[in-house]
Amino acid sequence: MTRQDIESQASVKQWVAGSVLGHDPAEVRERKLRILADFCAKVEMAPDELVAFCILRKKTTGERFLSVKRREAINNWLDEFAAEQGWTGKEAVVNANVVRSFLIHNGVLIQGRVWRG
Amino acid sequence: MEFKQVVGNRRTIRFFDPNRPVEPEKIQVMLEAANRASRAVNADFAKAIVCYRDELTDEVREALKTPTTTVQIDLAPVTIFWYGDTTFVNGAQDRLKELVDLGALPVTHGWTHPYVDDLVYPQVLEPLSKDALATTWAVSVEAGLAIAQAMLAGVDEGLGVGLHAFNAASAKDVLKVPDHWVPMWILLVGYPAEDPKGGGQRPRRPLSQSFYRGQYGTAWTEIPEVTERLKREGMIQEPMPADASARMQEIKELADRFGLPL
Numbered sequence: 001m002t003r004q005d006i007e008s009q010a011s012v013k014q015w016v017a018g019s020v021l022g023h024d025p026a027e028v029r030e031r032k033l034r035i036l037a038d039f040c041a042k043v044e045m046a047p048d049e050l051v052a053f054c055i056l057r058k059k060t061t062g063e064r065f066l067s068v069k070r071r072e073a074i075n076n077w078l079d080e081f082a083a084e085q086g087w088t089g090k091e092a093v094v095n096a097n098v099v100r101s102f103l104i105h106n107g108v109l110i111q112g113r114v115w116r117g
Numbered sequence: 118m119e120f121k122q123v124v125g126n127r128r129t130i131r132f133f134d135p136n137r138p139v140e141p142e143k144i145q146v147m148l149e150a151a152n153r154a155s156r157a158v159n160a161d162f163a164k165a166i167v168c169y170r171d172e173l174t175d176e177v178r179e180a181l182k183t184p185t186t187t188v189q190i191d192l193a194p195v196t197i198f199w200y201g202d203t204t205f206v207n208g209a210q211d212r213l214k215e216l217v218d219l220g221a222l223p224v225t226h227g228w229t230h231p232y233v234d235d236l237v238y239p240q241v242l243e244p245l246s247k248d249a250l251a252t253t254w255a256v257s258v259e260a261g262l263a264i265a266q267a268m269l270a271g272v273d274e275g276l277g278v279g280l281h282a283f284n285a286a287s288a289k290d291v292l293k294v295p296d297h298w299v300p301m302w303i304l305l306v307g308y309p310a311e312d313p314k315g316g317g318q319r320p321r322r323p324l325s326q327s328f329y330r331g332q333y334g335t336a337w338t339e340i341p342e343v344t345e346r347l348k349r350e351g352m353i354q355e356p357m358p359a360d361a362s363a364r365m366q367e368i369k370e371l372a373d374r375f376g377l378p379l
Binding site: 019020090093094097098100101104109111112113114115116 | 179191374377
């Protein structure tokens with residue numbers, strides 16, 4: 001899925017509408033969308049699939065719940081992704097949290113690192 | 118700080134300055150405030166373990182998080198883990214009789230050693246201690262009183278505070294707490310990185326929605342002069358404005374500072 005393709009995804013539209021992304025300057029918005037697109041390419045999932053990956057249904061009741069293990073998997077992939085991109089320090093924290101912002105605005109509570117430097 | 122100002126100034130702080138240390142002296146003030154709290158049977162219901170953030174590994178802090186306790190635990194320099202001791206009834210007879218001897222529990226109100234030994238302990242305390250629900254109720258209320266005093270003492274010391282849930286199973290592994298301690302809250306402590314007033318007091322409903330006179334259904338009638346006095350004395354402060362743009366801008370700046378998702 002290309003950088004252009006991801007904007008047609010419902011989850012990305014929700015992110016843009018609900019976050020600061022909709023008000024960010026064009027270059028900032030482009031950088032964030034690029035990060036998401038590159039991460040999605042790494043994990044071979046479209047944005048909508050990435051959100052769905054975090055949300056499971058209980059076999060007994062069908063009730064939706066957020067999978068801790070899958071969020072841990074995403075955090076591990078984000079660590080790998082940041083390393084592959086050569087990001088370090090605050091840049092690594094901020095850029096990985098771009099993907100977490102996307103997930104948070106789609107109802108997936110996911111925690112990452114805090115920059116305390 | 119005046120008491121009413123302390124009550125009025127308290128907010129749940131979620132953005133702490135992670136690198137400004139909290140003086141142990143101030144933590145001791147908070148613990149002593151808890152230790153001075155009202156308590157039934159003069160028991161030490163509230164138990165606490167004070168941890169400085171860097172004494173807990175990243176993995177441990179991660180394991181302590183819950184759906185509502187998130188990055189604030191990474192930012193707060195101090196976490197106080199509060200528990201309630203379900204063995205409060207142990208020694209209760211001796212403590213009550215000590216209070217009788219000191220005159221804190223006066224004979225004018227029926228208090229004597231035989232009253233403690235023959236009635237209060239066997240008919241009230243012992244059955245209460247064997248009732249799990251009643252014990253949990255008693256411990257929670259009594260520990261809550263102590264926690265509230267510690268929290269307000271922290272505000273009085275110029276600190277930011279916030280009570281939160283925590284993953285009790287993970288904490289038990291790390292803190293080695295005994296089985297008879299039941300988890301209450303964690304109290305995060307530090308100097309606020311955000312406006313200590315948090316953009317204004319959180320929305321509260323009028324007294325009449327929760328407090329009654331004589332019987333349920335007869336709402337407490339506010340005395341306007343008292344309300345006005347409490348505004349002057351700082352207990353009632355400006356609420357968060359409906360136009361949240363200033364607060365949102367502050368959150369954006371804090372997110373930029375800490376690299377948080379927005």
